[in-house]
Amino acid sequence: MNVPPSCGANNVGCKSGDPVDGSEPVDALGRRVTVTPSDAMGQVGHTARVCGVVASAVYDAGSRAHPTFVTMLDANQPNTSRVLTAVIYGTDRAKFGVAPETALQGRRLCVTGFVSFFRQRPEMILSDPRQLSFVAPPSIAELR
Numbered sequence: 001m002n003v004p005p006s007c008g009a010n011n012v013g014c015k016s017g018d019p020v021d022g023s024e025p026v027d028a029l030g031r032r033v034t035v036t037p038s039d040a041m042g043q044v045g046h047t048a049r050v051c052g053v054v055a056s057a058v059y060d061a062g063s064r065a066h067p068t069f070v071t072m073l074d075a076n077q078p079n080t081s082r083v084l085t086a087v088i089y090g091t092d093r094a095k096f097g098v099a100p101e102t103a104l105q106g107r108r109l110c111v112t113g114f115v116s117f118f119r120q121r122p123e124m125i126l127s128d129p130r131q132l133s134f135v136a137p138p139s140i141a142e143l144r
Helices: 037-043 100-104
Strands: 047-059 068-073 084-088 108-118 121-125 132-134
Touching: 037 047, 037 068, 037 108, 037 121, 047 100, 068 100, 068 108, 084 108
Parallel strands: 084 121
Antiparallel strands: 047 068, 047 108, 068 084, 108 121, 108 132
């Protein structure tokens, strides 16, 4: 098992959200951390998996870094003041396929990475497509 440098034996000293095995974000007790965009603020400074719906995806070709801004919100409680912004910089854009702002718009997905705080909201930088996974909509049976 690969333990982050901040962790000691038996994961003592891990911060909540540090991935213990390098693949899944976990809390201090080793439980997987998955939150909604509404709850992402509580994960600032940690690695987390955030699942929601893409409310907007915009490519800023005129900006120096050529970022694509992906704004995610909670599908169950759509509140535009409680969102997560995922950013794909121009240097990584091609890894996500043609026009990620079009492909991601309106999709249910999860993003995994370090949650930072920028311009009064939680933000996550996406540099690898493996940080992104699509979530199937609930089936009719699950809705009952």
